[in-house]
Amino acid sequence: MYLGYDPKGKEFKVLCMTASLRYGVRDNTHRVLTLGPGKRFWRPVEPKFSLVKKRNIIGDICINGVLYFGAWFEQYSTIVCFDVGSEKFRFIYTNEDHEDSYFIPGNLTLFNYKGKLALQEDSSQDGLMFWVLEDAETHEWSKHIYELSALEKDMIRYTMFVGMTGTGEFVWSSSYNGPPHSLYLTFYNLESGTFRKVNIQGFQHRFTSIQTCLDYVEDVKWLM
Structure with a gap:
């Protein structure tokens, strides 16, 4: 659905x-x-x-x-x-x-890249690699690779790729393979080439599944 x-x-x-x-x-x-x-x-x-x-x-x-x-x-x-x-x-x-x-399994993630459909591959050894759909009629894709340092790769270890925010930051969330009682988001700014990490408090038990929604806006409108 x-x-x-x-x-x-x-x-x-x-x-x-x-x-x-x-x-x-x-x-x-x-x-x-x-x-x-x-x-x-x-x-x-x-x-x-x-x-x-x-x-x-x-x-x-x-x-x-x-x-x-x-x-x-x-x-x-x-x-x-x-x-x-x-x-x-x-x-x-x-x-x-x-x-x-x-x-x-779980190797490709659909996301919105500046208003275009994109596919991110999480098995890349080079760093951040994804394809952007340039033409839906001809099925033309462009390939993008951003090389990451060893320290930067370590920052997204044990994470799951989520997508890209409206402000142009890539986002990863911590996965069930990571440290127990640890929930955090990692952001990567393409233009500045910088990472930042946001820890989320209040999770007392080891989690098994996380779903992260980007650009969420609170709205009390009743659709039904």
Whole structure:
């Protein structure tokens, strides 16, 4: 289930998709619910197609009215794109540089890079490496590598990549493999090339799962 926002129609919508355990067993069903005042009901979305959720790609993200998430489609690794306004699907296939990474669990993370879809690879030995989608029609990606020193690499050891803030900082959160009773966020500023670490207090027990949301703004508006 995915939440997206249509900036033109100024509407929040929920996309619900059934998932197959194996590719080609049956077509998935897709339904959409528009949040807001008035009568609400789930509407079917066409066309139907067989899709398997891609566990090797972490996260789903909505950028400029388009929802993105990873999946298997027609026996290929792909990124599913759902236009929240028109409620239409399309698919972005990855290039050969990504293919080896797709078979390593949790290796690629979707994130918003200055208004463009990006994929971060956490297995890079060089430092920070990611791809940015430059053209969704031609599936053109640009590769970016930022080399890190041994000290800088140590700062993001035992962390999970989260994404990029609206102010241009990359963010990592501490993982379950890190020290017990320790929760922190690490920020990396691309322009200044500097790191900063923020410790979060109040966690008395060793945690097993963390979900970090970037650019969160408190809003008491009731969508339902």
